[in-house]
Amino acid sequence: MAKYSFSEATLLIVDDENFSRIAVLRLLKNLGDPNTLSATNGLEAITTLEKRRSMINCVIADFNMPVMHGLQLLKKIRMGENKVPRNLPVIMLTGHGEASLVNLAIQLDVNTFILKPATVDSIGSRLQEALAMDHEDETWLKPIEEYEKIDVDTPINDILKKNALSQISEQKPVKVQLRETPSNVVECELQNIKEWNIIARNVSGPSGQVFINAGTQVTNRLIEQLKSLQDMGLMPETIWIKK
Secondary structure (H helix, E strand, O other): OOOOOOOOOEEEEEOOOHHHHHHHHHHHHOOOOOEEEEEOOHHHHHHHHHHHOOOOOEEEEEOOOOOOOHHHHHHHHHOOHHHOOOOOOEEEEEOHHHHHHHHHHHHOOOOEEEEOOOOHHHHHHHHHHHHOOOOOOOOOOOOHHHHHHOOOHHHHHHHHHOOHHHHHHHOOOOOOOOOOOOOOEEEEEHHHOOOOOEEOOOEEOOOOOEEEOOOOEOOHHHHHHHHHHHHOOOOOOEEEEEO
C-alpha cells in the first residue's frame, strides 16, 4: 500500500449506492487519504465539476445510476459540457454483468476500469495510471462531433429494462469456430502489441460481448485500457493483429 499516495489529489466519486461510495472512500483512506467529493448521479457530478473543475483531478464513476448514468456522464465530459475539461481522467467502476457496456466506454475514451468489488490495489494502480497522464495533452481526444454521435442511451436502457445485468453474467462462453488464418495475421500477447498495430479479429469477453472491433488501430491508450480489462479477467490473454 505504501507505493500509492494520493494525498494531494482531489477525486469525485459518483455512485448512487451509499454503501458503494463509502466502500470506495474507505479504500482511498489507505491510499494517502485524498480529498474527495461525492455525487449520487451524473447530473450531480456535472454540477460539481462545473463549480470545481479546476480542482478535481479524476472522476471515479459507476455505470448504473438513475437520472444520468455513467456513460452519459463520460460522454458529457468528453464533449466539454458546462466547460468541464474534456481530458479529465475518468475511471469506470464495472461489474462482470456490465461487460457489454465496456466497448461504449472505450469509444468514449475512458481512462481505465475498476472491477467491483474494488480493492486497495486495484484502485491504487488504476488511479496511478489515470493521474500520470499529461493534463495539458488533448491530442488524443476525438472531435466533439464524434462523441456526440455515440449512442449511450439505447444499449444501457435495453439492459436495464430487461434486467440483463444478471443474465449476462450467467451466459455460457460463446464457442468460437476455427477458421483459416491469413498469413499476415498473428496471435500476440498483450505486452507484445505495439502502437499502430491493427486489430485483426474482434476482441471479445467471456460471454461474446465485443470490446474492440476488428480494424481498430492500436494506440498506447487502448493498450492501457486492454491491460485493465485483462487484469479483471474480462478479455483473453492473446489478441489477433495484422503484421
